[in-house]
Amino acid sequence: MGAGSSTSAGPNIPAEQADAESVAASTGALPMLKKSFSKLANPETQAVSFDNLQQLFSFSREEGRSYASNVPDLFPVLLDHLGSSIVDQFFTGQKEGIDWVQFVKGYNKCCARVSASISFNTLIRLFIAITRKANLVLNLEFESEDDDCKISGYLLPNHVLLLLYICWIMSWDCRNLKDSEGKRNICLPDLNHLVLSAMTLCAKIEGGLDVWECEISSLEVQLPVGKFVTWVMSTVPCLPDCLRHYFHARLQMALTAGDELTSSTSSVGDISSKAACDYILTHGRAWSISITQRSTVNEEIYRAFISCEGGMAENPLYRSSIHGRGINRFWSRVEGYKGPLLILVTASSGDAHEGNSINRKWVLGALTDHGLENKDIFYGNSGSLYSISPVxxxxxxxxxxxxxxxxxxxxxxVYESHPKPAGIAFGGTLGNERIFIDEDFVKVTVRHHANDKTYQSGSLFPDQGFLLTEARISEVEVWGLGGKSAKEVQSSYKKREELFTEQRRKVDLKTFANWEDSPEKMMMDMMADPNAVRRENR
Incomplete structure (x- = not known):
């Protein structure tokens, strides 16, 4: 049945087609699916060929591309099988191709609203299909063909890294389909902090895991898939959404693509591990934060750090190495910003004389929901804390x-008999803050989660312990995640404050035009004869 079929109930519409269209309509994608099918289908057979679908969902990899040394050799091969694996996983049809009903059912199988466990199973099934075509054996097995069945087996750390890389590529691609040339180079980010996060939760390692000096590619630690599912759901629950977004974006691309899909497929390009800048918030860390929870902040992170249109070109609101240390300089940069803020701190603990402080650097983060206010009490309606690096x-x-x-x-x-401490804090109570940054931005104090009932429990850096830790701050960054509107509001606020300041500085010179009436003459007369009797003119 062609894409022009109506979705309204009627005797001429088979029940199978009506059910499939109803599910697609619930996602709001049915009009897009009709247009995409009309664009892709052969007018004679009213079916989409398998070759067209594979080209639509595939990456094109040009010859002669070089890859960074830290990129697994197998990764480009996995990408070569991405499109064919998606078609095999979600579409079934005859030799002529995929008809309208199977086309809609394939979309529903990937993008319909389902439980988190089903979404995760869908992603893992696709990953297994890709690795099999690349001759990589995974020790994973589904108990049945049911969508919500259990998985048995385990993953190795480098398998987790490959899965994360594929999800990153899908996230990057669906935000950059507007790249007209389709050959823009991208960088595979450093995602070791996510792999180490999964390992610390899922694996039991004899003698413990040294997260400071750890080579993931050489580890043969088994991560039970059941615990890995728990880690995904608790730490990065939006990870399976990368596949859904990729699938949807590729079908939308068919609406604007030419008749030859090969000209519109994206190119992985020159994959490199070189960082775009030396900011604390790298591409990999920004993406990790974006898949932790569903909110409008996530889209702003994607636009600023993953999309070609934004990238790392937008500078942070505040950076201590550029704008100066201290809460006053900090406040001059963030005052008036009414959107969400991401505050990052790089610090190092340990004795500097031991020579290990460089290897013991760690990164903390805090996400606020609506800017900052100068108050002597705790406030806010929502927020999150992040342990970003090394785990x-x-x-x-x-x-x-x-x-x-x-x-x-x-x-x-204002005189205060008992002044409240100047600085920035998150969680806990006054005097027992979970995180406290002093007013000079020299020291950060981190306390055990037992003092904090606002945020979930857990260590903010490896081997934290129960006692408070005072660490030296290397860098502080603040990123505004409120979009252009929040930036415009802040600019208007600063212009208004500058106008008020300028008005207070102005002096009406007409008032002091006469020397006899000037305050300078009055002061000189008082200094000449302070005991002289002066009558006030009335």
Missing amino acids: FHVFLPTGKEKNFVYCHLHSSR
Whole structure:
């Protein structure tokens, strides 16, 4: 049946087609599917050929491309089988191709609203299909053909890294389909912090795991798939969405592509591990944060760090190495910004004389929901804490308390008998903050999660312990995630403040045009004869 068929109930519409169209309509994608099918289908057979579908969902890899040394040799081969594996996994049809009903059912199988466990199983089934075509044996097995069945077996650390790389590529691609040339080079980001996060939760390693000096590619540690599922659901629950977004974006691309799909397929290009800049928030860390929870902030992270249109060209609101250290300089950059903020801190603990502080650097992060305010109490309605490097973890709100953020500057105009501490804090209570950054941005204090009922429990850096840790701050960054509107509001606020300041500085010179009436003459007369009797003119 062609794409022009109506979805309204009627005697001429088979029940199978009506059910498939109903599911697709619930996602809002049915009009797009009709247009895509009309674009892809052969007018004579009213079916889409398998070759067309494979070209639509595939990457094209040009010859002569070079790859960075840290990219697994198998990864480009896996990408070569991505399109064919998607078609085999989601579409079934006759030799002539895929008819309208099978086309819609294939979309529903990948993109329909289903439980998180089914979405994860769909992603793993595709990953297994890709690796089999690349002759990579995985020790994973589904108990049945049911969508929500259990998986048995285990993954190795380098298998987890390959899975994350494929998900990253799909995320990058569906945000960059507007690249007209289709040959834009991309960089595979450093995702070791995510692999180490999965290992610390899933694997039992004799003698422990040294996350500071760890070569993932050489580890033969088994990660039971059941525990790996738990890690995905608790840490990166949006990871299976990468496949759904990729699938949907590729079908949308068919609407604007020419008759030859090969000219519109994306190119992986020159995969390199070279960082785009030396910011704390690298592409890999930004993507990791974006797949931890579903919110409008995620799309802004994608636009700024994963899309070609944004990239790392947009500078952070504040960076201590550029704008200067201290809460006053910090406040001058973030004041008036009413959108979500991502605050990152790089610090190092340990004795500097031991020579190990360089290898003990770690990165913390805090995501606020609506900018910062200068208050002497905790405030906020939502937020998250992040342990970003060397091991990635997310700490969501518990709902027990609302001590999300504390930001206080000392006031020079008001005397306070018991001044509140100046600095920035997250979680805990005053005097027992989970994270506290001092007013000079020199030291960060991290306490055990027992002092905090606002955020979930867990270590903010490896081997944290129960005692408080005072670490030296290397860098502080603040990224605005409120989009252009929040930036425009801040610009208007700063212009208004500058106008008020300028008005207060202005002096009406007409008032002091006469020397006899000037305050300078009055002061000189008082200094000449301070005991002289002066009558006030009335």
